[in-house]
Amino acid sequence: MHKPALPQEGTDTFQNQIRIVLVETSHSGNIGAVARAMKNMGLGNLWLVNPGSFPDEASYARSSGASDVLDRAQVVASLDEALEDCVLVMGTSARGRKVPWPVIAPPEAAATAGVHAAKGSVALVFGRESSGLNNEELQRCHYHIHIPSNPDYSSLNLAMAVQVICYELRMHYLRGLEGGDANPNLKPMTMPGDEGWDVDLASVKDVEGFFSHLEQVLVDVSFHRRENPRQLMTRLRRLFQRAKLDQMEVNILRGILSSVQKAVGTKGSVTPASAKTGAPDKE
Structure with a gap:
């Protein structure tokens, strides 16, 4: 038996319009880990393109309470089906393509997604665990997202890559709420007098x-x-x-x-x- 779903944070247009798309994921446990990473950051719109195995117990076990994200996941046979109604597509990729493509870092990707989410669905596409996205799939993307990891050890597992992007989306979302950087979730608390400190600053x-x-x-x-x-x-x-x-x-x-x-x-x-x-x- 998989863990029951934990309460889902209230969603809005931005969160609903952001679509995480996984292409031909071979290990179902990674799908569960991605669902957990998404729900950690308030996202829940998961699309799976021709997964090796889903649904199964491994995916639900790795989701650790994000089973509702898996329950709602859309399973499709091709990337075309996952992208056909989107207004913007961004795919994760390493640099170094023979034909240069527009490349942005995760913070800029989140801001770009935020602008387009008001107009329609935005897809963030992640490739296979072993080989990522192929050239044809990358050419379907308006932008490539490059995570600037350590060049001597640059490979991130699938859930880690999704977590990085979802974190940036979360930060962009919080800054866009009423109050912006004054949002309690973003304000630092480092000394007496800061909101949340339990005792007043000494006179x-x-x-x-x-x-x-x-x-x-x-x-x-x-x-x-x-x-x-x-x-x-x-x-x-x-x-x-x-x-x-x-x-x-x-x-x-x-x-x-x-x-x-x-x-x-x-x-x-x-x-x-x-x-x-x-x-x-x-x-």
């Missing part, structure tokens, strides 16, 4: 309190001498300011400093921020 007052506390503890443990400071506090200040501490992190650090003072038997002259805002371990 200048809080951080300065920490620096005063840190300096006092370093004096208490005889690591730092105020009469001969050199650059110690300057470099520590640069270190911690580069970290962009949030309020909880300041409280934790000051709690540690207070514990050091207690352990060495010094009270210090600075009251830790955690004494005002709650112990640092009470998150």
